[in-house]
Amino acid sequence: MPTITIDGRQYEVEEGQNLLASCLSLGLNLPYFCWHPAMGSVGACRQCAIIEYKDSDDAQGKLVMGCMTQVRDGGIYSLDAEPAREFRGAVIEDLMTNHPHDCPVCEEGGECHLQDMTEMSGHTYRRFRGLKRTHRNQYLGPFINHEMNRCIACYRCVRFYRDYAGGDDLEALGRNNQVYFGRQCDGKLESGFSGNLVEVCPTGVFTDQTFSRHFVRKWDLQTAPSVCEHCGVGCNTAPGARMDFSGRDENLRRVVNLYNRDTNGYFICDRGRFGYEYANSDLRIKNVLIARREQVIESTGRRNDKLHREIEPPAALEHLATVITDSQRGRRRLVGIGSPRTSLENNFALRQLVGPGNFFAGLSARDLELLHTLDHIQRDPRISIPTIPEIEDADVILVLDEDIGRTAPRVALALRQAARNNQRDHARQLEIPLWQDACVRQLRGENNPIFVLASSAPASLEDIARAQRLASPAAIVSFAEQLAARISATDQPTTTDGVDSSSTPLPDALEHLLEEVAETLLSARRPLVISGCGSQEPDILAAAGQVAAALADRHGAPCATYLTCPETNSLGLAQFFGPGEGGLEQLLEELRQRDSVDPPVTLLLLENDLYRRLPAADVESLFDRAAEVVLFDSLLQPCSRRADLVFPASATPESQGTLVNSSGMLQRHYMVYEGSGYIQESWRWLVDAVNDPACSDVGMDSPAALLRQWKHCHDVTAAIAAAVSCFRDLPETGPDENFRIEGMKLARQSHRASGRTANRAHWQVAEQAPLTDPDSPFSFTMEGVQYAGATPLQANIWSPGWNSNQAIHKFQQGVGGPRRGREPIPRLRREPTAIPVLLAKQRAGQKPGQFCLVPTWQLFGSGELSNYSDAIAGLADGPCAQLNTADAGALGLEPGGRLQLRMSGAEITLPASVSDRIAPGVIGIPVGLRAAPDLGAMLPAAAEIVRIENPEPVEPGESL
């Protein structure tokens, strides 16, 4: 490691790094704007000037830009030398000439990098008395506010948006002193990563519009580490909450990225950032609700809908306790339905209460089969699951029918970085340091090969894919099988015949690609296979597993394989069930076959909207067969209409728990703020019921009695670890509630938090006793450890002089390194099962004239919880049938027409949406929409078009 001298002190620094990054890693304060740890240097702002001396005799030295100068072994530098300080002061004074004096009304104020750097450079007095240049702002959609007057033209926004995230609708416009960062005209920023502009911009040009509506300063937000609940990637977030004066107690104000190198680095997607508003929704359940007895007359509700009234929790708990006691005496059957969108703790508590035999996953058999297939592949020792940096390191990528940009957006962003690895290799050959961003991007040459096979065009891969082919799922499965056979061909020439003969012949477009993909994958050093549950087709997963296993065999090393799960805890939930167990269909079948002498059934439904899992008729049928339905949920969702008793459950940022992401990583989220009203974790409601006097008859030998021992969340966590072997590392996800640093808890509030007494002064002037947190080492006040350097659990990224999120470098092991003190994320400890070769089942194919119905995904619209967030709800498209242009032409479908589709057992009519973004012979149906939640439950399927309704029907009733 080179040794350098800065202002008379010697330091060892990382070789090849630039001076700015080295200084920051050493903990020295050097101001900068245009440099970003994930995006490197361009030398645009001239803010990080330092003096470099030729040798120890050189008293004058020369001015160099820290971000553009590589460290030199033996180099002598000065940050404090007067010429350097003066230069930096002059640069910031110049940048500030046009910057408005609007800090008090600017949302960046208090966490503004520009404020910090201005202070740091000592520019505290303005001499400029001239007119400032002004700009008109643009409408950029429902997420981002635009305030161009604040811009200091550091170019970070376009470097992130265009260069890093591949967006093409934000650019630097104009020139000279009039440079403008915006779109060609008003309109929503199209990239799914636009929210990162809020964090990337060093000042207040781009701010969070949802946060504006209930703004508070960063120092007044209380925060704790959390995990995003809007997909299976498991990005780490730092939600911020604050007391609200509109009578809503505390509410969630915003979500920002929380640096975790392995899951999300510096960036999250817009669904994760703006989806939080569901927690503030008017549909939140805050009290215990009970169905009214009286018949509903003249109501607009549907059959069997129930109207509810509020009830005091003790009465509700007594009722639940009675039901539990009855079940212990065999007078009632308790059935628990779990959920993939809530923690292991909640699911496990329910499973423990009702017993494993009465616990169901809350997923359809098909969804569970998908998860088990995925789980099975991941268990194979030939498969390795990559972290985000490992994905960014891949050199050849194969994507099999997974719309990764919409189902796991953060992974798609990592793929975009992987596409540039050839360019980086080229730069290394030319001895250009990789942080020289503009130089490296200047190098021409081909992207790293990314091959995409999909039934509908995936988001954000088109411009980086070497080849993107649209084909039916069956053709993709067949392609992957033949690919796997070809990859292992030279080793086992005999096995290829069997596979080849059973496969359907490939369309020409795929046939030609086969050879190229096989050769490229074989020559790859770090190949990566991507697929997932998005196609809802286990064969696709199995085929992806085959390709990865074949590659691993040939390379003699595990093959990186990223398989996406649909929800935040899908993979964790699946671990509670063996193959073929726990599907909702099984429950429905059991209930259908119930004898009249069997005890009545009480369904305990945990944070799950079953209308998204099964066709609506089946869900109704399930509820019809239960004597009683008890719902635990955070939102009044469709199932609450059928519930007899509803308990208010906490949203993810209101609770502590563990989630298992698609990579099998076990991650704990902590309570950021206490939910209002009677909201508490679902597991706590169950524990409270078991502790109710009405439950005193439940004997200590009963499994349900275990719940009595749980006082803290960590108790549940430990119980899971003890009961289910793959979760045995769960306690490593975080310390228990007794953890202290020098006797102190960790503070959720900053040392500048204001209004402790004033917050509640409108009804009580006396200072309230602070809330206590029985579950975690966090306090709800400003008392305790605030410094993020003391523990990686502190989510308030702040350091003296560094109020913005840029402070993160103070807490990393080197720029872009892991957070200091942070252990690697524990993972599922699954028994390796050597899968021989997962032979894809050739499902009942479609007949001639039939179309293959496949699910398609929306970034904004397919996420259950985010659909309850205002900003996102407004962007969701309605249900439709997406059809290829050629197919539409052949069918005589006119624009604005509707399609009536017949599947086995169901018929649906949907407006048609015609484009080239869907494979011929395939009809895409957007799934997960709030307007049509159960469409996904019917897919994939073969269907025929029964009727085409053109806007002005030419031949009504025409049948094909």
Next chain:
Amino acid sequence: MSSTIAADTIEVMEQQDTDPRSAGRSLTAEEKRDIDREFSHYEDRDSVALEALRVVQKHRGWISDDTLYAIADYLAVSPTQLESIATCYQLIFRQPVGKEVIFLCKSSSCWIMGCEKLQRHLEEQLGIRPGQTTPDGIFTLLETPCLGDCDKAPVMMVGEEMHRHMSADKLDEFILEKKKHHADQSAD
């Protein structure tokens, strides 16, 4: 981009600040042919953007929003990317300009040699300020940084011709000549 221009000169832009995908825009066969010729000089299609803007401006005098969208479509680049190029270069006009665009050099040599006085004279004679066009649609006055002809200061550029060692008399002569030229043309 309208917002990058001083407030008193943006009326044209404001009216067109609408959906980029509005109908009724396409390039003529001649424009396409001229753009196609440029492709052979560049490695990829989007590198031709600046030349394409120049080519089309030659035919149309300036680049309207619709023209911009038409070129963006033809080059398969996003309108925002093309706008970024169009607004970066001084010689691409995103507003209507007169038939004669006067670039008056305002850099140090020309300043020493009295370009300020010259500008006042020009403004009085034409009745326009920088960024404006005369009502007859003949002259547009723009200021420019150094034109690289400092030894012949003060200078100005009109179209592709340079006017050197300028004085008030030479300016008057120039204005008369141009007015006459355009009067003749419209009479034809």
